[in-house]
Amino acid sequence: DEALKEKIFKNMSKRAAEMLKDDLEAAAPAKLSDVEASQKEILQVARRLADAGEIMLGGGGDEFV
Numbered sequence: 001d002e003a004l005k006e007k008i009f010k011n012m013s014k015r016a017a018e019m020l021k022d023d024l025e026a027a028a029p030a031k032l033s034d035v036e037a038s039q040k041e042i043l044q045v046a047r048r049l050a051d052a053g054e055i056m057l058g059g060g061g062d063e064f065v
Contacts, residue, residue, distance in 0.1 A: 009017040049055045 009020070012020065046055065046057060050057045
């Protein structure tokens with residue numbers, strides 16, 4: 001999904017984003033099962049970091065000031 005990619009790229013340095021874009025273009029297609037397993041792994045890490053207070057995950061509907 002292009003919107004998600006752009007959100008990720010905007011949270012990276014310009015150089016790192018360009019390197020990742022190059023890697024994505026050069027990569028061979030991945031099996032769906034591998035992609036889903038990797039997504040689950042990322043979610044587990046994100047939830048662990050959120051539980052430890054190291055990051056905040058959106059979607060709670062709370063507004064910060």
